Amino acid sequence: MVKKVLIQKRMLVALNNSMDQQAKLKLDMAVYLLGEINRLPTLYRNEDSKERFARMSSQRLKKIIYNYSDYLQFLTKNGFVEIVKNHSTDNKQCRAYQITDNYYADELVEYEIKNKILLRKFDVKGNDGNQEERNQLVLRTRPYLVQNFDEKLGMDIHSAHDEIEYLQNPYDQKKYVHAMQLISEWERKAWSYSINWSTDERLHSTLTRTNKSLRKHIRYEGESIVGLDLKTSQPYFLCAILKGICTWDIELLKRIGAYEFLGNELIEDLFDTIDISEAREFARIVLNEDLYQSLLEVIPVRFDEAGKPFRLVYDKSNWREPWKTKTYSSARDAMKEIVLLIFNCKSRYVTDEIKAFKESFPTVFNMIQMIKRSGMEFYRLLCHVEAFCLLDYVAKEFARKYSGVPLFSIHDSLVTVESKAELLSLFMQEELYELTGLKPSIEREDWLEVLIGEKEKVS
DSSP states (O other): OOEEEEHHHHHHHHHHHTTTTTTTTHHHHHHHHHHHHHHGGGOOOOSOOEEEEEEEEHHHHHHHTTTHHHHHHHHTTTTSSSEEOOOOOTTTTTOOEEEOOHHHHOEEEEEOOOOOOHHTTTTTTTTTTTHHHHHHHHHHHHHGGGTTOOEEEEEEHHHHHHTTTGSSSTHHHHHHHHHHHHHHHHHOOOEEEETTTTTTTTTTEEETSSHHHHEEEEETTTTEEEEETTTTHHHHHHHHHHHHHTTHHHHHHHTHHHHHHHHHHHHHTTTOOOHHHHHHHHHHHHHHHHHHHHTTTTSOEEETTTSSSEEEOOOTOOOSEEOOOOEEESSHHHHHHHHHHHHOOTOOOOOOHHHHHHSSSHHHHHHHHHHHHTTOOHHHHHHHHHHHIIIIIIHHHHHHTTTTTOOOOTEEEEEGGGHHHHHHHHHHHHHHHHHHOOOOOOEEEEEEHHHHHHHHHHH
């Protein structure tokens, strides 16, 4: 097997020189740990976050390098890494490390692990035991969504490297590290996937971690891939739940997976909470208009002196200054986050934005609050219904009916090759309408067209 990790070029040279004086420490072990500190932050793609630290799980590291703490002490003492946040019994988080500024903003190179003891800890694709367990869980539960992670799937590595060349500067280093890590995984076909059943129930994979600028370089048997996105997915499924409650339709609630999640007693309590005309108006906006643009008429969004929309958001990680100003590229983007706040926040949490939504849709808001006060997280209900309908039914049925057609998922989108995009789009529309009785809006994302458009601009 081959196990490769990414490490900053200058740091590898300096580390190699320093390791000459460490008889008990092995270069491969140290490079592996540095590679993990580079890799772990890339597992969670957040374009806005500037944090680059990696939380190092002692339980996981012990299974791979029994004396890992000796290496971390050596790397810290010699200025290769620094401790960012200490483990706390209060927040139960692992100690966090990051590459020091002296080495972080440098070219990344691949280093091949040769140490036989270390290599035994990984499978043929370079995954450790924890990742292999996650892969196997997905293979047992949603095999139809990962069966096409095979030798036919790949990335145009040369064009992908050209794509990210501009990121090699101190300001975009985190994006550069992330992109290099993804390109390396695509080149080695080191697929990883997982499902967190206690949160969003979506499939998270090498593909979902790959941003749009790199997706356009992905090919399956030489063909580009296309995303079919269910527009305003969670509001759409909220409308399906509202329909079931307004019409006392238990069978509909069972069909979309809401009945088993809510339970009979809570559903009966909800039957008398919704004003049907209000629910219909809310559904009309979701299904026939741009929900976020429409809500701008009733929910206030503030603008700064430069004309940028902004919100004051709570940062619980900074207890000294928990409130910070967050700006958005458009008022619509701000509204999308406000809707997520209404779905996700605790029942007692109140803002002017939440009050405005309540005034516009009082019984819809009351239903959401009743579900939250029952001890249930409302966003978990929406995530469950979305995953149940889109991934556990529609995608599964498509894979069964069209077994030879490549199929993937990216969050609330299903993905296939360009030549089969229309087939998948029509199937999604028909099956979702059959499930919910509501007409969905499916948007097509052609990542290759972005690439072609950019090339035309250059020429």
